[in-house]
Amino acid sequence: xxxxxxxxxxxxxxxxxxxxxxxxxxxxxxxxxxxxxxxxxxxxxxxxxxxxxxxxxxxxxxxxxxxxxxxxxxxxxxxxxxxxxxxxxxxxxxxxxxxxxxxxxxxxxxxxxxxxxxxxxxxxxxxxxxxxxxxxxxxxxxxxxxxxxxxxxxxxxxxxxxxxxxxxxxxxxxxxxxxxxxxxxxxxxxxxxxxxxxxxxxxxxxxxxxx
Numbered sequence: 001x002x003x004x005x006x007x008x009x010x011x012x013x014x015x016x017x018x019x020x021x022x023x024x025x026x027x028x029x030x031x032x033x034x035x036x037x038x039x040x041x042x043x044x045x046x047x048x049x050x051x052x053x054x055x056x057x058x059x060x061x062x063x064x065x066x067x068x069x070x071x072x073x074x075x076x077x078x079x080x081x082x083x084x085x086x087x088x089x090x091x092x093x094x095x096x097x098x099x100x101x102x103x104x105x106x107x108x109x110x111x112x113x114x115x116x117x118x119x120x121x122x123x124x125x126x127x128x129x130x131x132x133x134x135x136x137x138x139x140x141x142x143x144x145x146x147x148x149x150x151x152x153x154x155x156x157x158x159x160x161x162x163x164x165x166x167x168x169x170x171x172x173x174x175x176x177x178x179x180x181x182x183x184x185x186x187x188x189x190x191x192x193x194x195x196x197x198x199x200x201x202x203x204x205x206x207x208x209x210x211x
Contacts, residue, residue: 078146081138082196097127097137103151106144107182115184120144145188150196152182156205167209175202 081099106123120141124134138144157174161167179186189199 078143079194081143082146082150082194099147102137103147106148107152110184111182149185149188150198152185153178153198155198156201159209164209171206
């Protein structure tokens with residue numbers, strides 16, 4: 001989850017990030033919540049973790065910042081991929097694939113045959129491309145699985161309950177339905193790992209239930 005930035009980054013300068021992106025995160029009783037996001041590198045360490053941060057900025061208060069610190073270079077790369085921070089290639093042939101199309105192909109394989117059947121080579125072949133071509137979009141299987149989870153779980157639901165107990169019941173039933181549709185996803189969402197906007201939206205949806 002995110003940590004409020006004020007205690008750890010009192011010197012933070014919002015203007016340092018020029019690539020803020022607006023995203024919807026969660027859909028609570030009052031409708032979707034919108035935030036600005038940026039992936040940033042900072043000198044020094046933060047909370048003992050690495051230098052790569054995912055910064056969340058409130059739309060209503062630019063000084064209201066929170067961060068999620070990734071723990072390894074692999075996590076840094078995956079975080080950028082999930083949150084759209086990776087620049088598109090400027091050289092070579094015009095991109096003919098999309099991350100959604102790649103994830104959908106991998107999900108189809110996993111749903112039918114299990115996650116063990118999902119390889120870079122297999123997904124590339126099913127899409128009619130070479131493995132090398134696929135690597136222009138997704139560097140490794142770990143990134144591919146992260147994309148699959150984000151795509152499979154989808155956006156967070158709208159909760160219309162009048163109290164927290166009923167709201168969490170709705171939330172848990174809808175999350176269970178998502179896992180039943182994609183049984184392979186449960187095993188890969190255990191343990192520390194980078195979170196994408198959809199998965200984080202589900203968490204914030206649960207925390208924002210009325211009560």
